[in-house]
Amino acid sequence: MWFVRYRDFVEGRLFDYQKTPSSTFAGVKRLLLGTTLSVLYASLNNYYPIEFLATKGFADEMYIRKLWLVFISGKVVLWRYIAVWLIAEGSCIVTGISYNGETKEGEADWSGLTNIKLFDFETCITLQGVVDSFNINTNSWMALYVYKRLKWLGSKELSLALTLVFISLWHGIWPGYYFNFSLEFIDLTAERTFHHRAKKLLGGELSDTPAVVRVPLSLIAYCLKNLILMYPTTLFMLLSWTQCYAFMKAVYFYGHIVPLAWIALHQLLSWLERRRKRQKLE
Template identity: 35%
Template sequence: MLRLMGRTVTAVLSSFTFQMIYLLAGYYYTATEEYDIKWTMPHCVLTLKLVGMSFDYYDGGKEPSQLNPEQKKAALSSVPSLLEVCGFSYFYGGFLVGPQFTLRSYQRLVAGELTDCPGKPANSVVPAMKRFGVGFLCLLVYAIFSPYYPDSYFLTAEYEAQPFWYRCVFILLWAKIVLYKYVSCWVIAEGVCILSGLGYNGVVDGKHQWDACANMKVWLYETTPLFSGTISSFNINTNSWVARNVFKRLKFLGNKPLSHVTSLFFLTIWHGLHSGYFLCFSMEFFIITVERQAQALVRDSPLLTRLANSPLYPFIYVVQQFIHWLFMGYPLVPFCLFTYDKWLKVYSSIYFCGHVFFLVVYLSMPYLRKALVPKKERRDKKQE
């Protein structure tokens, strides 16, 4: 495609269309109602790589002034060889679960440019083993506790017979444990990329950085009380790929929310065709929208700002974390149970509390602003 169509929009659209149709056809013919470990799992990673490569080749034909810093870094000056494409596609550190990286980064690795010792192999063993250690610890937590929090428990009569509070707390603990499955895979894979040198990211403040392939910010993930904080710390490279190749390229729409919705829709079908994926990502959009409004309210209200900075904050933080992880688990239920009949049964058993909670907060926000934000602040905000 790159050789025949050149640096054209046609080449980009053709690549995008072919890769996505091939992936979705794979999902359609192979997917079951369970968590599938099949060829479609590594192929979804490959799909992003090849679509991204077509974008990068297209950017390579533009004037540097037309590109943002990310595009300049990834742009390809010439058509890559078949061997380069194969090496990039099946690089052992990222072909199975990611992380995403550009062909230009892979070319720099092969050329020996990604090293802290010019002309010599990178001193990457220690930083790689640190990531492996973190990944192994997360894997250990998952292996020990996941048998106590199986997905199948949601569909049992025993779960339905439990008190409402128990069902909610179970979702909270289940979500925290089940996500370690992804955290451990990504952090260990990142260690492999660091060991090869692909994770080298230059020098900052005199220190060599090895986070070019970081797919997790583990400390942020464990400590943030915000939904947006968890999202920004989780599956970083995939989110960056979508931001670079979908969200930012929709700038011509002139509508940020529409670009956001389109990006989430792309992420949804990239994960699969189950209804649970659609519900999960639509709920994510709604939760983030409400959280941003709540943050703006705290920022604009002198009373809430003082409260957030008061000695009571440790208590507020604990409450935030409880709400945060309860409603992080809430959209994760359909993501893991996949089909309509399963996730609807669970949501019915907890009375759709997540939908109700965020809808009430969303609808009450104008009244809260009126009550808690001074008129002058509201007037200035409206003018902005």
């Protein structure tokens, strides 16, 4: 579908040049947003370098301080990628190739090549929300050309696992890549099962609960999401086995232990529930 967009653009069929309003303002907004994040990254990276998380100095910190450094260092280093995407998107908007029809209000929609939904990414409280709002075009390409072509396997989990193996190989052979994408599979699996049980416990979605319940639980979920997310993000950035192991050891492998322990607990609870049902039938 990306080639079709490009072909329609160069042949002048993507939109009506006489009727569609100028895209300059929309493009400049993305440029300014990307530039702002570039400045923030350049300013804060010296104070929170991701490389510090693989040092003895980090290992000697108090654990709560370690978690803070994992969170803020991961946030800062991701701004580097987001800034580049936003600036690149701005140039695509200015040229017009990102035209995506009109909004419900009848205004021109320039989101056709959006790679990051920044507000959604920064405010979501689930890892699935991160997947849906981050590196959108790569995720769409993987879903279309890899994941969906593995349907013949008959297992969504196996299709997802092989897709993540493919994207790991795409990035390279550094251990950090394989840690990152294997943890993505583990974390998303853990989150799906946790969401299923939480929904049963709350009697519906979190968004449908009273504010006195929804607000504190959302804050807790936001913090947990970021701590889980920044663990594989750090491994993705550190790359080498030596640095990855030093980091994981310093934080006691929490990014592996927590989701795997939950998956094991979920399987145990599911087994007990099935056993209880069989006993009732007998």
